[in-house]
Amino acid sequence: MFPTLTRTEAQARHWDIIIAGSSFSAMFFLQGLPKGLSVLVIEKGRHMTHAEQIASGFRNLEAVPMNNRSGHDKEWVFHSLLGGNSNCWWACTPRFHPSDFRMQSLYGVGEDWPLNYDDLAPFYQEVEEAMDVNGGGSDHVLPRDKPFPYPAHLPTRSDKVLRAHSDLWWAQPTARANGGPRAQCCANGVCDECPIDSKYSVLNSFDRLAYDGAYLLTETEVRAARIEGGRATGVLVRDADGEGEISGSAVALGTNALFNAVILLRSGVDHPKLGVGINEQVAQNVLIDGPGLGYFGGTSVTGHGYALYDGPHRANHSGVLMETYNAPMELRPDPGKWTERLRMKIIAEDLPRDDNRVVLDGDDYVIEWAGHDAYAWDGLAWGLERMQSILPDGLDFWGWTEPVKTEKHAMGTHRFGSDPARHVVDPDLRVHGVDGLFALGSGVFPTSSLANPTLTLSALALRAGRKVS
Ligand SMILES: Cc1cc2nc3c(=O)[nH]c(=O)nc-3n(C[C@H](O)[C@H](O)[C@H](O)COP(=O)(O)OP(=O)(O)OC[C@H]3O[C@@H](n4cnc5c(N)ncnc54)[C@H](O)[C@@H]3O)c2cc1C
């Protein structure tokens, strides 16, 4: 781990870069920085060891104030502790689809990203290597220059049936270990708190994240960036003893899509799109029964289905990404057939809407939530209609659950692009109009994709760090 400081010690120095947060976006930005800088990482939460998290189950879940006018239950999940949500994530690590970066050009929807799949590919590879990602069988849709660092986990019986039917089913890329320094994932299926520390987390990878010249200050909240004469000159912080200022030549916010927006608003960044457009995917679980299906195999979420992901339908509504589950499992009540069931999650992308936004509320903040866009709901309904048609003969798609309350993937609150009038952040993740202020993480995503965000936000943060001279 990095050497730690007290607030007084941190205040006694001037830092080249101050980074707020200690999870994926913060740590991969740090990895990208040139050597020789003095860096202070400021983390709001405390250091809870893996053993302490397992024993207590406590991870300091944030209570998120929300005016929910959507008519649907809605939740947002953020944990404030060293390593952030890397402690509890499930380590599903797909790359985004090449079309996800060009939604406006291809389908007239949302906005194109200011970079494309090929621009990000080398950074994807580096992050996959840093996380010991395993996978395979997806290169014809998600092209790669180099193989996955490790081969895919064993498929389940259900995955074998699906993969024999179409090459649009393949192993889900994941940082739940199948080779590398961490313990082999053994499909316990309680990945929120992996008992054997198999999935990648910041805490179990600190030795590989080391940066000579980086120090850590925990249990200290960054309240705002100090901006003077159009440039960031430090941060305003709060801890148990009160408030203070810490000086730095540059500030990078890696506190996720929600808290980055809150900090930027408090810092006086004045942009009509700041905080606007918070979104995340919508998902439902579906059940499929039939001969040949069954569990066993190498990990918790085992497969991906892309048959309904990309295509002209995205001009009208989202596609759906399918995830096959090994654990937690669903059993069939029929005698002799109780494992002949597949539980699958289908996931639709949402669009950023102006009426979904984060705003300040006095000293605090609130999410104004009008609901997911019809683009997402229509995509889910379309996916359910199509499901039977993409399954091999003999499998019976018969049930689905209510949409889940959250995919835990908040995005889109400070979207990036090259037009300062429309975008809060530039293509290198620097806040337009403020020198030396970076906003990292999935808050920059102009459109959200159907796939899990963390590999992509980590690759973007690494790339942003590399651009610092
Ligand atoms: C249960 C669960 C499962 C998930 N599974 C997956 C998955 O399989 N695949 C995937 O791609 N994504 C998954 N996610 C989402 C993933 O965790 C996030 O995309 C990712 O953690 C975002 O990284 P981040 O660095 O931007 O922010 P976070 O991980 O949210 O970290 C933010 C950090 O900033 C700190 N912080 C917050 N405010 C302040 C402040 N004011 N000052 C200082 N520090 C502050 C926090 O304590 C935290 O350390 C999952 C999330 C959850 C909750």
Ligand code: SF4
């Ligand atoms: S499936 Fe089990 S061993 Fe693998 S990451 Fe999840 S909890 Fe850990």
